[in-house]
Amino acid sequence: MSPIILAIDTATEFASAALYDQETGTIAEASWHTSMNHTVELMPTIARIMESQGITPQQLHGVAVALGPGSFTGLRIGLSVAKGLCLSLGIPIVGIPTLDIVAYAHYGQGLPICAVLQAGRGRICVALYQREDGDWQRITDYHLATIEQVSDLVTGRTLFCGEVDSPLRASLTARLGEQAAIASPASSLRRAGYLAELGWKRLRASGGDDLASLEPLYLHYPKIGEWYDGST
Numbered sequence: 001m002s003p004i005i006l007a008i009d010t011a012t013e014f015a016s017a018a019l020y021d022q023e024t025g026t027i028a029e030a031s032w033h034t035s036m037n038h039t040v041e042l043m044p045t046i047a048r049i050m051e052s053q054g055i056t057p058q059q060l061h062g063v064a065v066a067l068g069p070g071s072f073t074g075l076r077i078g079l080s081v082a083k084g085l086c087l088s089l090g091i092p093i094v095g096i097p098t099l100d101i102v103a104y105a106h107y108g109q110g111l112p113i114c115a116v117l118q119a120g121r122g123r124i125c126v127a128l129y130q131r132e133d134g135d136w137q138r139i140t141d142y143h144l145a146t147i148e149q150v151s152d153l154v155t156g157r158t159l160f161c162g163e164v165d166s167p168l169r170a171s172l173t174a175r176l177g178e179q180a181a182i183a184s185p186a187s188s189l190r191r192a193g194y195l196a197e198l199g200w201k202r203l204r205a206s207g208g209d210d211l212a213s214l215e216p217l218y219l220h221y222p223k224i225g226e227w228y229d230g231s232t
Helices: 038-052 072-089 098-104 147-153 166-179 192-206
Strands: 004-009 014-021 025-033 060-066 093-096 113-120 123-132 135-138 143-145 158-162 180-182
Touching: 004 038, 004 072, 004 192, 014 038, 014 192, 025 038, 025 192, 038 072, 060 072, 060 192, 072 093, 093 098, 093 192, 098 113, 098 123, 098 135, 098 158, 098 192, 123 147, 143 147, 147 166, 158 166, 166 180
Parallel strands: 004 060, 060 093, 113 158, 158 180
Antiparallel strands: 004 014, 014 025, 113 123, 123 135, 123 143
8 A cells, every 4th residue: 555644634613634645646535614623523534534445543654734824722633633643653744834735726827826814803814925936935924914914915916815705805806906816715625635745745855844843833913024034
């Protein structure tokens, strides 16, 4: 059997888990609205998708987990489950930032990408991506921002994807007009299959992250000039 990894994403109220096979890609996946019931729903979902493929925990070769930004409780639950599995099975772990997962689903098109997660109280979590030297690169840090701050960064037609609800869609359209291309809700669903693929690439390249020190990614408001300097 080729290497298989488990992907776990509990970063927000939309959760997802997937199994990824090196040769065939995603072989099982579940995505659902949790109403923040990650503790109750995550492990039964993982058990169900593994049972559907006849895979035991001992057959896993690694775990990829969404690292944030996201809800404090959701991230802690996902990371705790991922670490527990990796510690007990002696397999590597890799953490992938949540906004990278959102953006990765749209790498097939040519527009610059703004990945979005809702943060409440008029705030959004964002990062911008564009193709450079033939490959996709993140060109800003991960940040909490207002719609005004994000709009000021857009210099050309940009695809907004992720948690773009109706009010945010209206605000983007009002401020940016045709410069704002909005991904469809279905294509913006954050799926663990994408997390798994990113995780597999990282595991092959670096062997994973340090199990003891891996922590969730939390955000703050950017300072002036901080968007492009890589600071957090």
